[in-house]
Amino acid sequence: MNRQSTGPDSFAAETTVVVSHLTRKFGSFTAVDNVSFTVARGEIFGFLGANGAGKTTTIRMLCGLLKPSSGSASVAGLDVYHQPEKIKTKIGYMSQQFSLYEDLTVRENIQFYGGIYGLSRLQIRSKTDELLHYLNLWDQVDVLTRDLPLGWKQRMALSSAILHDPPIIFLDEPTSGVDPASRREFWLLIYELAARGKTVFVTTHYMDEAEYCHRVSIMKDGRIVELDKPERLKNKYAAKNMQQVFINIVKGKDK
Amino acid sequence: MKPIVTMTFPVSIQNLKKSYAAVPAVQNVSIQVQKGEIYGLIGPDGAGKTTIIRILVSLLDADGGEVLFMGRNVSQNVRYVRSNIGYMPQRFSLYRDLSVRQNLRFFGDLFHVPRHIQEQRLKALYDFSKLGPFQNRLAGALSGGMKQKLALSCMLMHEPDVIVLDEPTFGVDPVSRAEFWDILKMLASNGKCLLVSTAYMDEAYLCHRIGLLDKGRLLAQNKPQVLIERFDFPLYRIRSEQPHKIYTQLKATYFEKHIQLFGDGVYFIDRDKSGSAAIRRRLADLNITYDKFEPVKPTLENLFLELMI
């Protein structure tokens, strides 16, 4: 039998994100409409949907950047209404633009982000060492970021985002334009982070990337229309890949 | 070596070379595109797709090789190329503070399209792009998919026979991408010649022919179905909830070169053609547990990974 909230075994019972009837309106427009879901510790949770379906708004609410109109949500046990600033210390965020300073070296970037998150100098040093080894970037530590290949920049962006050891990580289209081999190395890292108990949110337009997720949610017009394991969704829609599932859901139902 | 029957190919690139400050960006690439054909340049960022395209549209000079557009040398016919080619850059390059209609008219004027013909073309373009209802909206306020359609429409205002698109669907959701590709197919069936670059592997199947590009080299080029046949090893999928664990375990063994990690499992390339039974025995020997072991057909991504090694 399939375990309820999926893959990662040892943490399955703990939930880190609980969203209930979450709604966000902009004027008369409802961007996020009564959305509910839970995400377990150590889970890789895919967040799919067409442009404008409400993904970004949902994630902004979960990151404490935007107040919901109604409903409730807690992230790492913190309430999005009352503790948005605390939430920011519990999440790591990596965007597709990789917010790295191109004219700083790998080490300088990591030190800068460590400083932003208020790590002590000692902590930054030990964290830098740990991450560089872990990400296999040790030889490149004094290389300017702009001179790194894209795949390495991506790993570095991830390392900057998790420097403060957040339990929850948001990845916004993390592997856009990265070559197939580097993408796989990146996903191995993501799996390892999940295995260490990190919860990983991924938004993406690459449907093959959705396959790597433990569960995916597909949003349409502000609502979550499907939420399940990729395998089960493929069976349900008799599709050979997630691309077809997505197109069936987003396009099929309104015709 | 002289290219043979160049005139039949609206786009003909022979042994193209280009370096940036001694770093080679494109090495000996040869591509020819016919009328009515969609040729896909498939590869990651930094593979050289944009460089090839910019040389073709005369925005960059080649270091070596020959690039012909409609049989004419591009570097010697810059004005001819720019007046007749249709080019859509990778970055959204329209005026965000102009409306949909103003953008279309601007590009019509830029290419000397007479006003009454512009009106006819506007109608046709609104029809297939479904941008008609949004004609007074500012381009910057359009969704990603609509922006791409507007960029395409602007470029079609002067009805070019050769259309060059640099990652036109980058960052666009799958449904909008599918619609965009429907338009490209229609253009090809009307006899246009299309060169499209993309980093999305699934779009490769929509091209008539593709070139797999990595680090400035063309790894292979042909029809997608023919290319896949080049992958002539049996391929198996080891399905599991946690494919990365199996991958890591196998990577530590001599199977390192036999495996590829995918979201739905670990793919095992049977290089030695030892057969599924033998492989399953080896997996059992290594104490690897999995949900399912099944033969699968290779995909372009399997091939690409194989060729990249």
Place this chain on the structure above:
Amino acid sequence: MNPVLPTIIKKEFIHIWRDPQTLVIILLMPLMMLILYGYAITLEMKQIRTAVVDLDKTPQSREFIEKIISTGFFHVTRVDVPYRQIEDIFFRSQARCVIVIPDNFAEKLAGDSSTPVQLVVDASDPNAANFINNYMARINVGFNLQHGAGNGGIFSVEARLLYNPDLLSAYFFVPGLVAVIILLSSALLTSIAIVREIEFGTMEQILVSPVRPNQIIIGKIVPYLVLSFLDGVLILFFAHLWFHVPVYGSLLLLGFSLFVYILTGLCFGVLISTVARSQQVAMMAVMVITILPSFMLSGFIFPVRSMPHILREISVIVPATHFLRIIRGIMLKGTGIFQLLPELGILTAFSILLIAISIRKFHTKLE
């Protein structure tokens, strides 16, 4: 007529209308600069801190001191300074000039001979010193005339004063300020025009079209010519209303000269825009290249005549030098077009040269 140029001009106008915030800044920033700098300079010229050493201590000497105070130009801070402390006063910046009334002041005044009053000026600010000197001379002449003291003028009066009879510094400074501000604001407008399209990526699209560099460059200049001209008129209007700078010459000629000068500024901005790598670099370059020479070398502050030879040569290539002559000529002297033809000719030549270089330097490729 080629339809491409009007198309580009129209598009630029749309950009301007679509961004009303920037439009307001474009129109108001130069005006703000005029008012702020104009006031800063005239205020400084009005309340000159002055110390008086009265060695005579007679009703006549007191009358003289009162005359000085009543002009409003001098702010007398001390009247009881011992002669030996003059240097000390300058070191402490307690006064910028010291007036020494000799002990035989009343006597000499009555005795129908020239009346020597010593004026000691802190010349570390030569420009201010010059003004103080001129001012003092005026007062002195007036005082002498009042007392029927023949050819009592002690100080030589510069020819410049003839055209600024009330010795209001605003008359002299505001036209110069107008010249600097117009050059700066017009050059700033076009300096980002081309490099912005490169940064936004829109240049890549229009390069792959039959458009020619001259069409892009001229298409960028024309809309801002209209805008800057309106702005220039606004500034001159304010200079006239607010700072009471008169216009003795022809308004038409003034408008025409303004047009020519603005064109030079815009062409200069375009040249910067074709070579700059980013909008930031372009704007910085414009500020450095326009402000400093316009202030220092144009004759705005220091008369070109009294500059060292090399600087005088350089001042010829500073557009503000020529416009300054034009605008001072027209506004303060009522000079006609024939006397200003060399200046107008030079400015036109600048514009043509700058456009030609811009078109040549315009990158039609991405490398």
